[in-house]
Amino acid sequence: MNNKKLRLLPVVKFIIVLCTCLFSLLPFFIMFKGSFESYNSIVSLQFHLLPKNASMYNYFDLLANYEFLRWFFNSVFVAIAAIAINIVIDVLAAYTLARMEYPGKKVTNAMVLFAQIIPVQAIVVPLYLMMVKWGWLDTYKGLILPVAVSPFIIFFLKQSFMQIPRALDEAAMIDGCGRFGVLTQIILPNAKSAVGTGAILKFMWVWGDYIWPSLVSKVSSMRTLPVGIAGFQNASGTYPWNLVMPAAVLAALPIILLFIFLQKYFVAGLTEGAVKG
Amino acid sequence: MSMEQKNPRTVALKPKTRNTLQAYMFFLPAAAFLILFMIWPMINSAFYSVFKWNLAGNKSFVGLDNYKFMLFQDSSFRRALLNTIIYTIFNMGLTLVLSMVCALLFQKQSRMSVVGRCLVFIPVVVPITVMGMVWKMMYDPQYGFINQVLSMLNITGPSWLYDSNIALLAVTIFNVWKEYGLYTLILIGGLQKIPQDLYEVADVEGANSWQKFWKITLPMLKPIMYFVTTILLINSFKAFDHIWVMTGGGPGNATTTVVTYLYAKVRDNVGLASAASFFLFLIVALFTFIKSVIGKGGEVDE
Numbered sequence: 001m002n003n004k005k006l007r008l009l010p011v012v013k014f015i016i017v018l019c020t021c022l023f024s025l026l027p028f029f030i031m032f033k034g035s036f037e038s039y040n041s042i043v044s045l046q047f048h049l050l051p052k053n054a055s056m057y058n059y060f061d062l063l064a065n066y067e068f069l070r071w072f073f074n075s076v077f078v079a080i081a082a083i084a085i086n087i088v089i090d091v092l093a094a095y096t097l098a099r100m101e102y103p104g105k106k107v108t109n110a111m112v113l114f115a116q117i118i119p120v121q122a123i124v125v126p127l128y129l130m131m132v133k134w135g136w137l138d139t140y141k142g143l144i145l146p147v148a149v150s151p152f153i154i155f156f157l158k159q160s161f162m163q164i165p166r167a168l169d170e171a172a173m174i175d176g177c178g179r180f181g182v183l184t185q186i187i188l189p190n191a192k193s194a195v196g197t198g199a200i201l202k203f204m205w206v207w208g209d210y211i212w213p214s215l216v217s218k219v220s221s222m223r224t225l226p227v228g229i230a231g232f233q234n235a236s237g238t239y240p241w242n243l244v245m246p247a248a249v250l251a252a253l254p255i256i257l258l259f260i261f262l263q264k265y266f267v268a269g270l271t272e273g274a275v276k277g
Numbered sequence: 278m279s280m281e282q283k284n285p286r287t288v289a290l291k292p293k294t295r296n297t298l299q300a301y302m303f304f305l306p307a308a309a310f311l312i313l314f315m316i317w318p319m320i321n322s323a324f325y326s327v328f329k330w331n332l333a334g335n336k337s338f339v340g341l342d343n344y345k346f347m348l349f350q351d352s353s354f355r356r357a358l359l360n361t362i363i364y365t366i367f368n369m370g371l372t373l374v375l376s377m378v379c380a381l382l383f384q385k386q387s388r389m390s391v392v393g394r395c396l397v398f399i400p401v402v403v404p405i406t407v408m409g410m411v412w413k414m415m416y417d418p419q420y421g422f423i424n425q426v427l428s429m430l431n432i433t434g435p436s437w438l439y440d441s442n443i444a445l446l447a448v449t450i451f452n453v454w455k456e457y458g459l460y461t462l463i464l465i466g467g468l469q470k471i472p473q474d475l476y477e478v479a480d481v482e483g484a485n486s487w488q489k490f491w492k493i494t495l496p497m498l499k500p501i502m503y504f505v506t507t508i509l510l511i512n513s514f515k516a517f518d519h520i521w522v523m524t525g526g527g528p529g530n531a532t533t534t535v536v537t538y539l540y541a542k543v544r545d546n547v548g549l550a551s552a553a554s555f556f557l558f559l560i561v562a563l564f565t566f567i568k569s570v571i572g573k574g575g576e577v578d579e
Binding site: 013014016017020021023024025026027028030031034042043044045047088089090092093095096097100101102103105108111112114115117118119121122123124125126127128129130132145146147148149151154179204207208210211215225226227229230232239241244245248251252255256258259263266267270271 | 296297299300301303304306307308310311312314315316317318319321322325332375378379382383389392393395396397398399400401402403404405406407408409410411412413414415417419420422425426428429454458459462463466511515517518521522536539540543547550551554555557558561562565
């Protein structure tokens with residue numbers, strides 16, 4: 001009896017593992033399958049696991065007749081610009097907090113900690129009004145600048161900078177390095193993976209962000225991918241799944257590829273910063 | 278250093294003053310952005326919340342009336358709060374159980390668990406609204422994948438997002454699918470820190486796996502479980518994106534949450550939207566405070 005149980009256990013375990021993996025991947029399969037089908041096949045009441053009359057037509061249609069490429073460009077541009085500004089600002093701030101002594105250090109520290117608590121969802125209303133007043137709606141600066149700093153990334157980088165031995169800084173300073181030289185020649189080369197993690201996290205957040213771009217972009221040409229895709233709707237209130245699915249595939253693919261190649265950065269950043277900053 | 282000697286103005290500054298100025302310069306961009314785009318809007322949401330104000334009309338001071346209206350008179354806000362709490366409870370419960378099971382399955386180093394960890398993590402990284410649209414299609418009562426599979430088993434599936442009794446559960450299930458991989462990985466991190474000799478002792482005493490789980494794994498995992506629970510609490514209260522694209526808060530008010538409530542009011546009632554925003558901030562701040570207190574307790578425990 002006991003022996004039989006022991007032999008069965010790995011099989012049961014394998015089945016559970018299979019089920020969880022299936023659960024995680026099935027929606028991706030359905031998205032992928034739908035992207036090759038005509039609207040009528042997608043909404044057909046007949047169950048089919050493989051696409052009927054698969055073709056690339058939806059993709060050509062999406063790229064040729066809709067503003068998809070513009071949204072894709074917007075998403076890429078906003079993400080890259082936001083990462084670039086973030087890296088400069090966050091690295092400088094983290095370096096100050098990790099390595100320098102100055103009057104008011106407690107205030108700057110508290111500022112970063114306080115900003116980390118603020119949920120984006122609780123500031124979009126006043127931020128939106130600010131954009132209205134400044135005339136920043138439908139502009140790239142409106143999409144980019146409000147997400148150009150991340151208190152969480154500052155905090156994350158500060159932690160990793162603090163693990164680099166101070167003796168290295170001092171040696172460099174004796175050799176004639178200034179503060180900035182220490183940052184570029186000692187700190188950054190030693191904290192490459194933390195900076196990479198910060199950049200990846202920021203990319204993921206900006207690429208998937210919905211609440212902010214949906215408020216700032218009113219005209220279709222200024223939308224980012226998530227806003228554009230969520231806005232696909234026919235006049236009758238139904239959804240053009242034959243366009244939504246290929247668009248979803250093209251929006252998900254870049255981040256999935258990044259994840260496959262840079263897994264450890266994603267995992268390190270996300271498990272440590274489970275609360276988005 | 279040689280540069281400084283050539284420049285008389287730099288020499289005039291004491292090294293300490295110079296250092297301070299440099300620190301301020303390095304921190305200045307961050308301070309400017311944090312204040313302008315986070316802290317100032319946060320203060321403004323508290324400030325706007327005491328006015329009656331729509332974007333077209335004028336502003337008038339109303340004291341705490343927005344809060345009073347929201348909490349005691351507005352049935353849609355009370356529904357939003359209730360929905361948020363129900364969503365939070367289900368989201369926490371389902372996510373904790375599912376990610377615990379997966380963490381136990383994938384904790385050992387083997388090829389199967391490495392692949393498994395990677396697969397459950399993929400939903401975490403893709404945009405939530407994009408996958409929300411895919412699930413919206415899967416949830417369709419007629420042609421959706423879920424009900425088609427159910428009908429093959431001779432079960433008539435519910436209308437999911439169109440049924441006001443089920444819609445909240447449906448968006449919760451989607452969110453569990455989207456995020457459980459993250460908590461699985463956090464829990465695996467916790468499991469790997471449990472000293473293996475505890476299990477060896479239990480083996481010697483003849484304990485079975487069930488007993489080992491309840492007597493060793495769970496108690497040792499307590500600090501990280503507190504951590505995961507409070508994060509789930511905070512994130513559940515901020516739920517918005519997927520709900521907005523899947524149901525828009527409907528049908529009726531069935532899936533309205535605190536954030537969908539304030540989002541829908543941005544353009545016509547700024548005062549009320551700000552009051553809801555500030556309310557959300559207070560709740561999140563409270564949970565964060567609890568988390569940091571528990572976090573410290575957890576460290577002492579270790």
